[in-house]
Amino acid sequence: MLKISKKADYALMALQHIALVQFGDVTPGRVVNTKEIAEEYNIPLELLAKVLQTLAKNGLIESHNGPKGGYLLARSTRQITIAQILEGIEGPLGITDCSHEKEGELCLQREHCNIRTPLLKVQDSIYQLLNNMTLQDMMGGTPLITIQSPSAQGVAQ
Amino acid sequence: MLKISKKADYALMALQHIALVQFGDVTPGRVVNTKEIAEEYNIPLELLAKVLQTLAKNGLIESHNGPKGGYLLARSTRQITIAQILEGIEGPLGITDCSHEKEGELCLQREHCNIRTPLLKVQDSIYQLLNNMTLQDMMGGTPLITIQSPSAQGVAQ
DNA sequence: CTTTAGTCCGACCTTATTGATCGGAGATCA
DNA sequence: TGATCTCCGATCAATAAGGTCGGACTAAAG
Ligand code: FES
Ligand code: FES
Numbered sequence: 001m002l003k004i005s006k007k008a009d010y011a012l013m014a015l016q017h018i019a020l021v022q023f024g025d026v027t028p029g030r031v032v033n034t035k036e037i038a039e040e041y042n043i044p045l046e047l048l049a050k051v052l053q054t055l056a057k058n059g060l061i062e063s064h065n066g067p068k069g070g071y072l073l074a075r076s077t078r079q080i081t082i083a084q085i086l087e088g089i090e091g092p093l094g095i096t097d098c099s100h101e102k103e104g105e106l107c108l109q110r111e112h113c114n115i116r117t118p119l120l121k122v123q124d125s126i127y128q129l130l131n132n133m134t135l136q137d138m139m140g141g142t143p144l145i146t147i148q149s150p151s152a153q154g155v156a157q
Numbered sequence: 158m159l160k161i162s163k164k165a166d167y168a169l170m171a172l173q174h175i176a177l178v179q180f181g182d183v184t185p186g187r188v189v190n191t192k193e194i195a196e197e198y199n200i201p202l203e204l205l206a207k208v209l210q211t212l213a214k215n216g217l218i219e220s221h222n223g224p225k226g227g228y229l230l231a232r233s234t235r236q237i238t239i240a241q242i243l244e245g246i247e248g249p250l251g252i253t254d255c256s257h258e259k260e261g262e263l264c265l266q267r268e269h270c271n272i273r274t275p276l277l278k279v280q281d282s283i284y285q286l287l288n289n290m291t292l293q294d295m296m297g298g299t300p301l302i303t304i305q306s307p308s309a310q311g312v313a314q
Numbered sequence: 315c316t317t318t319a320g321t322c323c324g325a326c327c328t329t330a331t332t333g334a335t336c337g338g339a340g341a342t343c344a
Numbered sequence: 345t346g347a348t349c350t351c352c353g354a355t356c357a358a359t360a361a362g363g364t365c366g367g368a369c370t371a372a373a374g
Contacts, residue, residue, distance in 0.1 A: 002252060
C-alpha cells in the first residue's frame with residue numbers, strides 16, 4: 001500500500017545521477033543524456049525519456065537540444081525537495097480518493113464521512129515529511145528522519 | 158499519488174462506526190451488521206461485506222453469524238492502529254516497488270540503486286506515523302500530529 | 315548551407331490493479 | 345423447519361500504470 005509509481009522511482013534515480021555528475025569532482029557541469037542514465041540503471045529508455053520530459057516541463061531540470069545535448073538541474077540540490085519531484089510526476093499528493101474534490105463532483109460518503117478530517121491531517125504530515133527532504137539529503141547528507149506524534153499512546157517507544 | 162484504496166477508506170469508516178455504536182451511550186454493546194453501515198455511508202453493500210470479512214480474518218473485528226448477527230470490535234479502540242487497518246486491507250506498506258523483494262526476484266535497478274536506503278527511511282517514518290495513530294485518536298481524541306525532520310533546512314529546526 | 319545525431323512531444327497499446335458483482339454454502343435463531 | 349444473515353470463492357468491469365512508437369524540431373559538425 002501507499003506505493004509510489006515506478007516512474008517516480010526512475011525520476012528520483014535520474015535526478016540523483018544528474019546531480020552526481022553535475023556537482024561531482026570528475027566532470028563537473030557536464031550535461032547528461034537520457035541514454036546514459038537508462039543504461040546505468042537498466043531503465044527502459046523511452047520511458048525514462050518521458051519521465052525526464054515531464055520533469056523538464058515542471059521546471060526541475062533544463063533540457064538542451066541537439067547533439068551533445070542532455071539535461072541539467074535547474075536548481076541546486078538543496079532547493080529540490082522529494083515532494084516536488086514526486087508531485088511533478090504523479091500529480092498532487094492525495095491520500096484519499098476525495099482529497100482534491102473538484103467543483104461539482106461530491107464524494108458519496110462526504111455527508112456522513114467521519115474520517116475526512118483526521119486523514120487530511122495524516123496527509124499533511126506525510127507531505128511535510130517529503131517536502132522537508134531535499135535531493136541533497138537523499139544523496140547522503142543527513143538522511144535521518146524522526147517523527148513525533150503527541151497522539152501516540154499504547155505504543156511504548 | 159500515495160493514495161490509499163477505497164476499500165481501505167471503507168474499512169476505516171466502518172470500524173469507526175462500529176466503535177461508535179459499541180462504545181456509545183445509546184446502545185452500547187450492540188452488534189452492527191453490514192447493511193446498516195452500507196446504507197449510512199453509501200457504500201456498495203457487497204464490497205463492504207468483503208472488506209469486513211477481511212478485517213475479521215485479520216482479527217480486528219469479530220463476526221457473529223446468523224440473524225441478529227453482525228460485527229464487534231475485537232479489541233479496544235486504543236489497541237487498533239491505523240497501520241493495522243490499512244495493512245489488513247492493502248497488504249504490507251511498501252513505498253517502493255521493491256520494498257519487499259522476495260527471494261529470487263531482484264530489482265533490475267538494485268545493483269546501482271542510489272535511492273533505496275533513503276526511501277526505506279521515508280517509508281519507515283510513514284509507518285511510524287500510521288502505527289502511532291489509533292482508532293481512538295481518529296475518533297476525535299487528539300488528532301494532532303507533528304513531524305520533525307533534522308534533515309530539513311529552510312525550515313526552522 | 316546541408317547533413318545528421320540527438321532531443322522533444324504527443325499519441326498509442328498492453329498489462330496490472332482496483333472496484334464492484336454474483337451465487338451458493340454454512341450458521342443461527344424463531 | 346424455514347427465514348435470515350454472514351461467510352467465501354470466483355468472476356467481471358473500470359481505471360491506472362507501465363511501456364512503446366513515430367514524427368517534429370534543434371543544434372552541432374562537416
Ligand atoms: S471519503 Fe470522501 S469525504 Fe470522506
Ligand atoms: S529501485 Fe529496486 S533497489 Fe532501488
